[in-house]
Amino acid sequence: GLRHIYMDGRKLPPQGEPQPWWYGYSVGHWEGDTFVVETRGFNDRTPLDAIGHPRSEGTKVTEKYRRPDYGHLQTELTFDDTTLYTKPFTVHIEQDAVLDTEMLDSNCLENEKDAQHLNLKK
Numbered sequence: 155g156l157r158h159i160y161m162d163g164r165k166l167p168p169q170g171e172p173q174p175w176w177y178g179y180s181v182g183h184w185e186g187d188t189f190v191v192e193t194r195g196f197n198d199r200t201p202l203d204a205i206g207h208p209r210s211e212g213t214k215v216t217e218k219y220r221r222p223d224y225g226h227l228q229t230e231l232t233f234d235d236t237t238l239y240t241k242p243f244t245v246h247i248e249q250d251a252v253l254d255t256e257m258l259d260s261n262c263l264e265n266e267k268d269a270q271h272l273n274l275k276k
Contacts, residue, residue, distance in 0.1 A: 159191055166192055174211045176200060191217040202233065210237040227251045
């Protein structure tokens with residue numbers, strides 16, 4: 155799958171439009187040196203996080219990305235889902251940025267049918 159973040163000034167569509175899907179519908183803009191992405195329109199088929207907390211089709215996520223210097227990335231994620239949670243909550247992540255390298259592709263295993271045909275024995 156591929157996630158699109160529209161940066162042409164459009165607004166998020168009303169809840170329920172377009173049809174909910176895995177990555178939701180994202181729009182982004184710059185606030186100074188911070189890239190802000192707002193997303194809604196998720197389906198409810200995947201969890202909110204790796205631990206398994208649920209999300210509903212009403213989930214709205216606001217992401218804020220900032221590089222304070224060359225080798226670091228600050229991320230702030232705010233989750234707003236009043237269907238499942240009593241109030242919005244925010245997670246802050248500080249990461250080392252690995253720059254000037256190749257990006258690694260991430261693969262989804264949904265509908266994966268090839269592993270059974272591979273000889274993965276060591």
